[in-house]
Amino acid sequence: MTSAVTAPGAxxxxxxxxxxxxxRTGVSVLRAEVGKGLTTQLAHPIAHIVTLVxxxxxxxxxxxxxxxxxxxxxxLPQTLVGISGYWLLQFASMxxxxxxxxxxxxxxxxxxxxxxxxxxxxxTGRLITASVMGVVVAVVATLVPMLVTGTTxxxxxxxxxxxxxxxxxxxAFTFMLAAFALSSPMIGVLQSLLTSMVILLNGAVxxxxxxxxxxxVVARLLPTTMGVEATSKVLFKDESLGDIWSDGTLPxxxxxxxxxxxxxxxxxxxxxxxxxxxxxxxxx
Numbered sequence: 001m002t003s004a005v006t007a008p009g010a011x012x013x014x015x016x017x018x019x020x021x022x023x024r025t026g027v028s029v030l031r032a033e034v035g036k037g038l039t040t041q042l043a044h045p046i047a048h049i050v051t052l053v054x055x056x057x058x059x060x061x062x063x064x065x066x067x068x069x070x071x072x073x074x075x076l077p078q079t080l081v082g083i084s085g086y087w088l089l090q091f092a093s094m095x096x097x098x099x100x101x102x103x104x105x106x107x108x109x110x111x112x113x114x115x116x117x118x119x120x121x122x123x124t125g126r127l128i129t130a131s132v133m134g135v136v137v138a139v140v141a142t143l144v145p146m147l148v149t150g151t152t153x154x155x156x157x158x159x160x161x162x163x164x165x166x167x168x169x170x171x172a173f174t175f176m177l178a179a180f181a182l183s184s185p186m187i188g189v190l191q192s193l194l195t196s197m198v199i200l201l202n203g204a205v206x207x208x209x210x211x212x213x214x215x216x217v218v219a220r221l222l223p224t225t226m227g228v229e230a231t232s233k234v235l236f237k238d239e240s241l242g243d244i245w246s247d248g249t250l251p252x253x254x255x256x257x258x259x260x261x262x263x264x265x266x267x268x269x270x271x272x273x274x275x276x277x278x279x280x281x282x283x284x
Contacts, residue, residue, distance in 0.1 A: 019116040019117075021117070021118065021121070025117075026121060029117045029121050029122065029125065030121065030124065030125045030128065032125075033122055033124075033125025033126060033128075033129070034125050034128050034129050034132075037095070037099060037125070037126060037128075037129030037130075038129055038132065038133075040099065041095060041129070041133055048091075048133075048137065051091075052137060052140065052141055052144075055087065055090070055141060056141055056144050056145060059079075059083050059145060059204070060145060060148070060149075062204075062205050063075070063076065063079065066205060066206060071149060073149065073150075073151065075206060075207065076145075076149055076151040077151055077152070077153050077154075077235070077236060078203060078207045078232050078236060079203060079204055079205065079206065079207065080142055080145060080146060080151065080153060081153065081203065081228050081231055081232055081235065082202050082203030082204035082205075082207075082224075082228045082232075083141075083142065083145075083199070083204040084138045084139075084141070084142040085138075085166050085170070085198075085202055085203075085204070085224035085227065085228045086195070086198050086199045086202060086204045086224065087134070087137055087138040087141045087142070088134045088135065088137075088138040088166065088167065088170050088224070089134070089170045089173065089174070089195060089198055089223060089224055090134075090195050090199075091130075091133055091134045091137040091138070092130040092131060092133065092134030092170055092171065092174045093130070093170075093173070093174045093177050093191055093195065094191075095129060095130045095133045095134070096126060096127070096129075096130040096174045096175070096177065096178050097174075097177050097178055097181050097187060097188075097191055099126065099129075100126070100178050100181050100182075101181050101187065101188075104181070104182070113276070119272065123175070123178070123268070126178075127171050127174070127175065130171065130174055131167065131170075131171055134170065135167070153235065154235055154236070156234055156235055158234050158240060158241050159231050159234040159235050161241055161250075162227055162230035162231045162234060162244065162249075162250065162253060163227060163231045165226075165227045165230070165253050165254065165257045166224050166227030166228065166231065168257050168261065169223045169224065169227060169256065169257040169260050169261070170223055170224060172223075172257065172260040172261040172263075172264040173223040173260060173264065174264075175261075175264040175265065175268055176260075176263065176264035176267050176268070177190070177191055177194075178268060179264065179267040179268035179270075179271045179272070180267070180271070182268070182271040182272055182275050183271045183274065183275060194222075197222060198222050198223065198224060198225075201215070201218070201219035201222055201225060202219065202222060202223075202224045202225040202228050203219075203225065203228045203229065203232065207232065208220075208225065208228070208229050208232075220256075223260065226249070226252060226253045226256055227253055227257075229249065230244050230249045230250055230253050233249060
């Protein structure tokens with residue numbers, strides 16, 4: 001009687017040789033990853049509710065400070081566009097980074113390296129989860145101050161083009177933060193610092209047009225700022241997509257978004273390879 005002994009790594013080889021990436025298997029992986037992520041987030045709704053209440057209170061408090069004890073209703077529509085971009089970034093990055101850090105500490109993220117599914121597909125599923133949570137929270141958190149203050153924002157389909165760029169560069173920046181989470185134990189501090197800069201400089205406190213020239217230049221280097229500026233031009237200045245294209249706003253926004261996406265992917269691939277090489281992927 002003989003027994004077969006599977007050599008280390010042979011099982012993974014067998015699995016990989018029997019699994020191929022097809023539209024069907026790709027959708028299955030995405031469905032599983034998104035389902036897992038949403039289940040994890042919805043298991044603790046109180047934390048999200050508390051954060052929502054806190055951030056909405058902070059936003060209204062900042063408006064009272066800017067208005068010296070009163071709310072400047074003429075500034076609210078534009079700042080609400082800015083704060084929606086901030087909330088989108090805050091919650092998307094929180095979901096992405098928190099899940100990754102937790103799995104990295106528990107060792108379950110290292111186990112994903114054993115799956116035959118490519119890493120980019122798994123991370124795409126995580127980005128979808130982050131975007132769903134971010135969009136839902138941003139919509140709710142924007143509607144609450146609108147109802148409290150009786151503010152309305154004009155709806156224009158053309159504004160969806162620059163605002164879609166806001167979502168894309170938020171996800172690109174979130175992906176970059178995830179890359180830093182693979183190698184830095186200070187990712188929580190870094191995330192808080194960067195998102196705090198965004199809420200102060202992306203138009204959530206006051207419109208970018210009221211900033212000094214030098215500060216407006218610095219603000220445009222942060223995620224969401226140029227997208228919020230372009231969206232505000234369409235919504236509140238009656239500019240068309242052709243107008244914001246001809247004045248350079250939309251081309252710069254697209255270039256910024258593409259550059260941020262490429263940079264985020266490069267940093268993630270680099271840090272991931274380094275973590276695998278150093279054996280630190282399951283350590284923190």
